[in-house]
Amino acid sequence: MILAVSSAIFIFLATVTGIILAFEPISNQIKPYAITSASNLSLAETIETLQNEYNEVVTLKKDENDFVIASVITKEGRSNRFYINPFTGKKIGDIIKKASIFEFATNLHRSLFLKSTGRFLVGLFSFFLFLIAITGIKLIIKRQGGFKRFFSKVVKEEFAQYYHVIIGRYALIPLVIITISGIYLSLEKFDVLPSNKITHTKTQISENSKKIAVKDFKIFNATLLNEFKHLEFPFSDDEEDYFVLKLENKELYINQYSGDIISKGDFPLPLLASNLSLKLHTGQGNFLWAILLLLTCFAILFFMYSGFAMTLKRKKRSSSKMQNISDKDTAEYIILVGSETGHTQRFAKQFFEAMCLKTTSVFIDQLNNYTSYKRAKHLIVFTATYGEGEAPSNAKNFETLLDVIKQNQTIQYSVVGFGSLMYPNFCKYAIIVDALLQKNKSFMPNLPLFKINNQSLEAFKTWLGQWNDSTSLNLKIQLNKPTINRKKLSNFEVISHTEINVDDTFILQLRPQFIQKFQSGDLLAFYPEDDNVERLYSIGRVEDNILLSIKRHEFGVCSRQLSQLTQKTMIKAKIRRNLDFHFPTYAKEVVMIANGTGIAPFLGMINDKSNDVKAHLFWGGRTHDSLEIYSKFIDKAFNKKTLSSFHVAYSQEEGKKVYVQDVIQENADMIARILNTDGVVMICGSIAMQNRVLEVLNDITTEKLKQPLSTFENNEQIKMDCY
């Protein structure tokens, strides 16, 4: 944060000017002076053509865009410099003059118009940007749970955070290259690098060298136009004067009569590094690299926005410092918090403030500050989980401290875990803390571990109820609702609403009031006014309508409201694109696996197929009656031949209980064949079903294909959207 704030203005200026400057090589390279077929032409041929065409040739060079420039004295005796066609030696254009906008941007970019001081500052802030990029890479590795998972799926929580990671994964490498080359170019101006000077060594020349025509010089015949950089012709006819030929990495002096190489100087490493840095930093001579630099500059601007947006949000959440009124050794209630981005802190603060209204004997701190508490009777831990089920940063030392620090009395503890079901290790760190306290003789449980998904206010209130029951304190917490701009939501009209079936489930069909882009697998977000918390439902697209399958929960605010909607009612919601869960039209065969309401996106997919991908549907429900509301859509797909097979499992019918994973196991050969021929498996439904299905799939791939399921997951052949 210190790095980012202190360098923000400079980085902003350097980036904006960088964007302008990226257009220079791009605009130069689209000029028609490059003669691509000339790269295999020998230098001797071009020299001969030029010597026939002009009175005298002074220099011949290739500029950074690979355009060939000749400096000549014409037959009319005029001295001139222009782009030539190396085949004919004829002029094809005047030398491009640097546009004043590029001149201005270059000065600002290099030195902020502050000469040496400016150059120093630019170098320094490039170094800061380099550090930011390196720490960024480190953070992505940590967040993704290891280097190997650098490019695996990112869980989307908030816009800024999601795209900061997504774009960062691609832009950080070019960013490191830009900053290192920028730092090198800045350092060059301050004489801190080793010398760039080329040292020549004389070569042995045979005594009986003969005078030959320039076009017959061995070295000129052996040098192709794409290898050479610059050729300086001898200044006079004097034997002492020679050709100076610069290639990619060396310089040669050539006798002007015999063509013998008189001396040779390899470019020193600092010079090669300098040339490379210039190329990498400016994109000169490489159209695609210049475009990549341009995109990276835009990415930096986005990082600046998203980085600050995330930080401000985080600061807002964890702002207002909590003022302890009690000392750690006098308080009876100790609240310890583990929070990375401040959400958990917000809950803990509300709890602490509510406690303060009832008793003065309460103390709050971070888990990392765990110590001895002389009069404590209750310990309440609120903690989030990060990485692969790890502690948030302000809780990393807790485990060690707990081991070392002994309490004099027994303390009752309660742990509340904050996590997200979108991650495989749901609330893992809270589970660890709970287990550690359980093992520790100084502690005894007051309430069982309580896990909260996605900062659910409802869940927190439930836990608070348990807490109130277990203590005589009757706490009341007024948790602030998240704010939501309802103007940004769209209107959807209720087209149809089925009866609520035996499982308390129904199908709702909605039509967007304005044309909107969506497809099966996308999500529809509702925000009930009671709590403004987002609820997502998987969309099936059927005849341009949105089909949702909804289970009405006993205490579910949103599902209750939706179950009461009548035809033609308008409802506000927002479509969220879910690109990772769209139907893979590129695959030959697709297996769709769902339980309960998870069937909704598949009902859309099997009825909306404008391709010849074979689709197989596996569904698990409770009873025959559970299938009733969906059967119309399945029959239709069978009739249209867009569904190849349907496999159903009932878990509550008389006789044997069958689950969807059992039916998958029965069809193991088919699943293995489909995965082995680049087919895709899609899973939608409950997390519990997902876990069991994944176990079975892993057994199938390990046994039949001799590969773990992760191979297919990494290959993006397994798509999941479970909740």
Ligand SMILES: Cc1cc2nc3c(=O)[nH]c(=O)nc-3n(C[C@H](O)[C@H](O)[C@H](O)COP(=O)(O)O)c2cc1C
């Ligand atoms: C990079 C990252 C990794 C996460 N890993 C997990 C995880 O493994 N298990 C889990 O239950 N939640 C995980 N979460 C979700 C957070 O624990 C959850 O959003 C929590 O409410 C954040 O609380 P905080 O703002 O106090 O840090 C992760 C979140 C992020 C951003």
